[in-house]
Each structure stands twice: as structure tokens, then as C-alpha cells.
Amino acid sequence: MSSPRPTESTVRICSLYPDLLGTYGDGGNATVLAQRLRWRGIAVDLVSIDAGGSVPDSCDLYLVGGGEDGPQTRATEDLLASGALKRAADNGAVVFAVCAGMQILGERFPDMDGVDRTGLGLLDCVTVRVDRPRAVGELLTHDAVITSPDGDRRPLGTLTGFENHAGRTIPGASATTFGRVEIGEGNGDGSEGVINGSVVGTYLHGPALARNPALADELLRWIIGDAALTPIDDTDVGALRAERHAAARSHELAPRRSWRDRLRGS
Amino acid sequence: MTSARPSPAPSTPSPGAPPPLRARLAVTVGRSVATVSRALHLGSGSVIGGRAALVVDPRLLRDLTAGRDVVIVSATNGKTTTTRLIAAALAGDRPVVSNATGANMTAGIVAALGGAASDATAVLEVDERWVAGVLQATSAGTVVLLNLSRDQLDRTQEVRKLAEAWRTCLSATPPATVIANADDPLVVWAAQAAPSVIWVATGQDWRADAAGCPQCAGRISFTGAAWRCTDCDLARPEPSVSVEDAAIAIADDRVAIAMRLPGRVNIVNAAFALATATSLGVPTPIAVTGLESVEEVAGRYRVTSLAGRPVRLLLAKNPAGWHEAIELLADPPAPVVVAINARIADGHDPSWLWDVDFERLRSRFVVATGERRHDLAVRLRYADVEHATADTIDEALRVAMGRPEHTAGRPVDIAANYTAFQEYFERVGGSR
């Protein structure tokens, strides 16, 4: 899979192992990034690498989704063996990883048997198992900030999404985060997200980049620069964000549960 | 049991030997609860009534099916429709009792069986998770397995576990005949455990949930109609039933069929039903007449009236179901309404919307409604589908019918997920 970049102006986006790490609709992040480039007249080359496939090291942006414990371990083994993602990240490629995807990019994470596994070491964090119910529900981080690869602190507004995970992630000294969680669990220590250079991890599903266009555009800015980021009509996303903020603040952590739901649901 | 005894509709009680006293008492309790639940407008009284009945006697299912022919139908998608079609295919030949109302938990099955003649063949829609229990309790002679996929955001490991449970029970309590989908690797792996399988070629092209081999976790490779695991011996079995344009090829026969239910998916469902009926000795012409008579299934497909406007309701509950529902929608450019909720029964998190190929709606105007209409609108926006949102179904219909692409007098298709569908179904008077 080391086909040459078609032209310098085409942005190459690689979805890693959607068959292993595609349980929570995170494939939508690729759709969002590709469309936000196309709408701005920028050509996109979308690559999707299934388990067992060879990972290119020449893409501009890599996406790693959420998934279950077993497939998560298999994805880690494949990525460690290939080395391509690490080479790409070392060369400045942007990596955006969600949930289980973020956990495996850290230094260590627990596998399905609770055994510590070595991660890819692209993020300065460790994930540990904690004895509490899964964190499931709306996740809101107010006044979020991201540190760009050149060290600027860029405001993202409110980050919104849905979390569904068991592990707790502890960011290390060299990592930054998006900020303090207002509603939900996030990393588990009151912060949300882990950022090291051009590698970004989060617990946000929804998918994250559909719910948070400012974050999508910030990742794209790292590749195409400020000037190319022409405005996009985000009216629909604005309505969704307003509705989800209201839902999260009215404590809709577990959605409405009517008698009718209960009777029909099981 | 094979003498031709036409029955106008399934579940018509007819005289016969009564079930054991214990079962009769329990069913009486269950029925009075069902009446109360209907009076309280709690929706389908059958499940509530059945649940109360089960509390009275857990062995009820065994007693109520003792001495009957029993057909179990299960799948993630299409089980209600296929159960209805099998009941219709048998009904011209023998008395039939069925729970084809979407009440597919053990409780709903008990409620349906409570009023049936003791010699009626039971055609039972069974939730995927309950197949082992119902098979064990009923020793069903026929098991029909359509497909297995993720429901909402179930974890794929759980889907494999379901297939494993099917596999285990099919070898522990082997039915005389299994009728199974040759194009779903999970179903094939499960059904291969049974001694006798009729394989149906469905041409299923939803493959997102079957990427990994259920037998060895290797990779399944699909080439044209064929598929095989690249690491073990799991491969597509040779089917003996398949579907053509308006015909079903079964053994050496080619049976023309004019379904009133729309879409290729329903001819596939009819193929399962025809294979089931003929394996039970029903003459093909009688079965086909029954299949062709079905025009609605639990409120779906039929043109009805909502808020004074003609509509057709379609239900889809998960990405694989939406994949099929989009195919059933009126041809473009007719505008359509899509309704999404995210209550308990729908799954809390509608991110699965991004697993559905809504790009296929590009040539239509879509009105997004339901409690999670804004999630849908964002998905449609990124799919480049022209759309609007509407707070209520009434407004959604008004918008759709006001579009220039709408043909006056034609019904508007409403595709809805579970609780949204139930709400509209009740409004068109569908409370059973």
C-alpha cells in the first residue's frame, strides 16, 4: 500500500481497521473530514485498511475508532508489527483516535483479561481498569482548548459527544488535554482528551467530528493551513449541538425512560 | 394435520383438546392483564399479558406447544414479516397459531398460544436471544434462521455469541429441518450444527457485521455471490432455494409469485416461507396463494392515513435494517420522511446513523423528524441529501406533501426506527 501521493494538493485520509474498531459509528469521522475538504474544493483520497491489510505511512491523517477489547488488542499487535503509523506520526501526520483507539495509542492499556498491554506510545498516557460501571452518556467539555503541533493553544468552544467506555486514562506530564469535563466522565480524572503533537485522542463518539466542527477544522488546519479553511454552513450541526447541550444539562445522561419503553424494551 | 382445512387467518381459535389445567389457569390470568393493559393504552397487550402468564407458570410454553408442529423463526431483521408469511403459507392447509405481531419474547409467545386450538401448527417469531430456550421448551421440528447483525450499537462480540448459542442449541436439540440463509456467514456457522439444512440464497449484501470469521476470527473474503474464510473451512454452502425477479427457484421448480409486499427483501422472505411450507408438506399452489395474500405486517407496508394524509409506514431498527428499508422507499424523486428516536428500545446513542449509507437518498428530498431529528439532519447534510427538519410527524408530512416532487394523492413513505414507528402505528389505529 505504498502508492505515491496522487498530487501534493490531495489530502490523504486513512481509516485504520474499521472492521475491528468500528463499533460506535466512528467511521463518520472520515466522512466528515472528507466532506469538509470537498466542500472547500480540496481533493481527498480516502483509504480504508481492514485487519490484515498493510498500513501506508504516507497519509496526511489517520483515524482510529472505538471498539471492543479483543479487536482492540489485535489492532495494537498489527500496528506495532507494521510500524507504519508510528513512522507517519513521527513525520508529522495527524492522528485522531477515539476511545479504544486512544487507549491503544498510549503507553499501556488493559486487555480483555485485565492484563497490561504495551500500546503504541504515540500518546503520553496510560489506561487502567477501574472498578466502576461503564461510563455511558453525554460527555460535555466547556471552553475546550487544543494545543496545536506548533504549541498554539486554540479554543474549540464546547466539545460535545457520547461516551461509552470502561477504562480510566491518566495523561502524563508531556500531554495536554481539552480541559475540564462539565458533564460525564471523560478521562476519569476530570479531564477529557489526550494530545501530544499531532496525535489527538478523545472519548467522544457521536461521531466526535460530526458533533464538533471546530475540532474537525482544527485538525484540517494542521494539514492545509489557515487560508484554505473557508467558511462552511454548519446550521444543522448548530441545531444538533444546541439540542445536545440542553439534553446533557438537563441530566439526560441516561435518556428518558418511560413505562412504555420499559414494557417494550425487554 | 395435513388435511386441507382452510383457515381465514392465523390464530383463529377452533375446537380441540384443551391444554392442561395448569396452562389454562395461567392463560386466564394472562388474558385479564392484557385487557387491563389495553385499557391503559400501554400498547401491545400481548406482551404484558404474556409476562404476567409467565410469572404464573414457567413451564407454560412446553405445555402450550405439546403435540403441535412448531416452527421457530429468528433473525435480527425480517423475522416478524417472515413469521407472518409462513403463517399465511400454511393457513390454507391447516389451522395455524402465530405471534406475528412483533411480540417475540417468550411472554408474547405464551400470550399468542393461549387462545389456540391444540392441533394448530405454531409459527413462532422468537427473539434472537431466546432461540435456545424456546427450542428446548418446544422441541420445534422446524427452525428458520434469516440473518444476524448488530442491533443499534450492540457489540459485534455479542452477535458472535448469539450465533454460538444458536449453534449449541441446534446440536443439543436438533430440529428435523433448519431453513437458513446461505449468504450470512454467522447464520451458516450456526446452522451447520444441525443435521438437515435447507440453504436459501438471499443475495444479502449487508456485510459490515460479518467481516470476521465466526469460526476462527479469520477474514471472510467475498467474491461475487460466493464467500469463504481465508483461514479455515467455513464457506458458502450450496443453496437449494434462490430468488429471481418475481419467482422463487426451489429444488428443480421455478415458482412465479406476485407479492403484494414490496421489494426484493420480501421475495427473499417469501422464499424462506415457501421452503418452510413445502418442507411441512403444504402443496406449493396453496402456499403461494397464502404468500400473495399478505399486504401488511404489523402495520408496515400498507397504505394508511395519518393526520388525514395517506402514508405508508416502514420500520428499520439497525444499520442492516436501514440498508433494506431504503430500498423499499418509493422511487425518487418522491420526498420521504425519516424518523429517529433514541429511547431505551432504540438504543441510547444514534451514532449508528453514520453506519447507514444515507447517500443512497441523494435523489430525494428527506424530512427528518423524531426526537433525534437533528442527528439525522447532520448525517443527511454530510451525505449531500437535500433535507429539512420537522418537530412533529404532522409537520413533516405537511412539508413532504408541499414539495414539488410530491405527486398529489400518492402516499408519503415514513421510515422510522422502533419507538417512532410504534408512536405512528398507534396513531393510525394500530394498537393491537
Ligand SMILES: [Zn+2]
Ligand atoms: Zn475461519
